[in-house]
Amino acid sequence: MSSPSADIDRPAEDRSARARRLPPSPLLPGSELLLLALGAIALAVAMFWPLALHLDTDLPKDLGDPLSQAWQLAWGAHAIVDQPLSFFQANQFWPLPDTLAFSDALVGYAPLDFLGRGVTAAIVRYNVIFLLTSALAFAGPYLLARELGVRPLAAAVAGAAFAYAPWRLEQGGHLHILSSGGIALALFLLLRGYRRGAGDTGGAALVAAGWVVVAWQVAIGFSLGLPFLVALAAGGMLAAIVWWRRGRPALPRRLVTATVAGVAFVLVLCVVLGRPYLRVQHDHPQSQRSERTIATYSAGPAIFLASSELNPIWGRASDGVRDGLNAVPEQTLFPGLVVLLLAIAGALWPPWPRAVRIGLVAAAGVFAVLSLGFETAGAGRYLPYRLLYETIPGWSGMRVPERLNVFTSLALALLAAAGAARLLAALRQRDGVLASAAGVVLVVLILAEGAGMTPGRWYPHPTAPPAPAGLAGLPAPLLQLPAGPQDNRRYLLWSADGLPKMVNGRSSLTPKATGAILRAATGFPDAASVARLRRLGVRTVVLHRTVADGTLWEDWRERPVVGLGITRVVDGPLVVYELR
Secondary structure, three states: OOOHHHHHOOOHHHOOHHHHOOOOOOOOOHHHHHHHHHHHHHHHHHHOOOHHHHOOOEOOOOOOHHHHHHHHHHHHHHHHHHOHHHOOOOOOOOOOOOHHHHOOOOHHHHHHOOOOOOHHHHHHHHHHHHHHHHHHHHHHHHHHHHHOOOOHHHHHHHHHHHHOOHHHHHHOOOHHHHOOHHHHHHHHHHHHHHHHOOOOHHHHHHHHHHHHHHHHHHHHOHHHHHHHHHHHHHHHHHHHHHHHHOOOOOOOHHHHHHHHHHHHHHHHHHHHHHHHHHHHHHHOHHHOOOHHHHHHOOOOHHHHHOOOOOOOOOOOOOHHHHOOOOOHHHHOOOOOHHHHHHHHHHHOOOOOOHHHHHHHHHHHHHHHHHOOOOOOOOHHHHOOHHHHHHHOOOHHHOOOHHHHHHHHHHHHHHHHHHHHHHHHHHHHOOOHHHHHHHHHHHHHHHHHHHOOOEOOEOOOOOEOOOOOOOOOOOOOOEEEEOOOHHHHHHHHHHOOOOOOOEOOOOOOOOOHHHHHHHHHHHHOOOHHHHHHHHHHOOOEEEEEHHHOOOOOOOOHHHOOOOOOOEEEEEEOOEEEEEEO
16 A cells, blocks of 8 residues: 555646545554654653753743642542542532532543652642643644645644644643643544544554543543534534435444444543533532623634744734733734644645545634634624534533634644645655755744743743641641632642642632632631631631731731630741631
8 A cells, every 4th residue: 555645745637536535544653653752752841941850849831720730630649549439529619519620620631640649749740741741732633644644744744833833832821721632633543543444453443542532632621622522523413414425335333333332432421520510510600601701701813913922933023912912821822924824835735635625724714713702792792602602511611712722723733734745745856855854944943933932041930839848737627828819729739748628729710608718717817707617617727927918817916816716826937727
């Protein structure tokens, strides 16, 4: 069997009607797969350098969501071993149930949470998974592009264009959004399995593996998992229509069995993982995002011209556009000039099957429009995102439409691979060495457009706040003060040492019950707050006095505890109140 990449590189006039359909791809050599794995990991280390030198102390991008997501991974490591049947009953927002389901739970990473326990292990675990996430985001599109028939260098363009697209810079603190490589990997396995068919026993196994990866992607989080399922359902409906119009030919039994079993596995997983989220939506109606919330995170097409300020090439050039955005971290969706030009060239390349090109262009356009969200007034209220918001179960729980740009980015990356293949094929007819050099240059240019750095340093990697001595081991349940959003992120990370139950927590949803407890604690320690906390069962209140200045508790020294039945001990940076 001839290589599909070799077939695609032939001039269009030398090819037969096979131009309409790519032949099944041969197995990639083991050496290429090994080089892909090692190269993807090495590239992730290089692009986020020098994070690899500080795996046990620093976190990528900022000290916002990475703190709480490092805790989520630590909780997964604990729950999968110690309480697998109550996985979502996390230690935050005590005494409420299902509190892990207040955000994307990263359940799919639980089997990888083997790097010990404690705060340091939580930081190392997060960083390792962060780097592996980028590596998979490169490898998945590479494999998918190879399956679509391009040579390795053009496939590397697809990997670089997706894993290191400029828009991902501001998503550096959102592990559940960066974890998108499974989408491309699942599509590769499914496409390869269905194209090989039942004539090869490996086809059904690949299809089954593809649905397992779909389930894994969903298990990481519904923010990407739900749109991925909707896209697969739409693709399945389209395939059914084509099958029907072709006269309903007999389907290979092995593929049907693998498909039914795979889809059933995904559905069962969705039911199991979805039940805690449904309970949260019932118990906390505010978890369903209002139209006003969606509109706040919605914007016009200018978001595709805005780049992160971390981008040394396009950051300053897009200052004017970025300054007019409501939610900069979510709305800097510039895809990269090199990627865009290559994608245009790929969309117009006749040797690539027309159906593939039209499908990718349509996918990029549809998801780009959906990324705009909708407005509450004017013409923007009729944008297509509203239809999904009002009809798809669970869709109203997602607050950031721009995250659908993941799918636009993948489509553009694959089209860019076709554009690179077109350019390199033309150069290869003149000089093979020149073509190879040009391929390397294209990858480097794409990586340069997606690199993030600040003056004098590479990608930001601030040091995680160390846990205060004496915090671990205090009698739980705990209430830690002050309890602002950033304070709670720190407390979550520090709770990785022992995972004690605590009133504090951090998610995009703040439960009303927790808010009521915190309001009652504004006068702590006074008779009313002590009585309220004691009735709840809180055993220890911890005041972090190093950050108490400027808060309601800055005068803690002047608040007496005599007659309240509590003790107060100053232990370094901590003021520990024990409610007896």
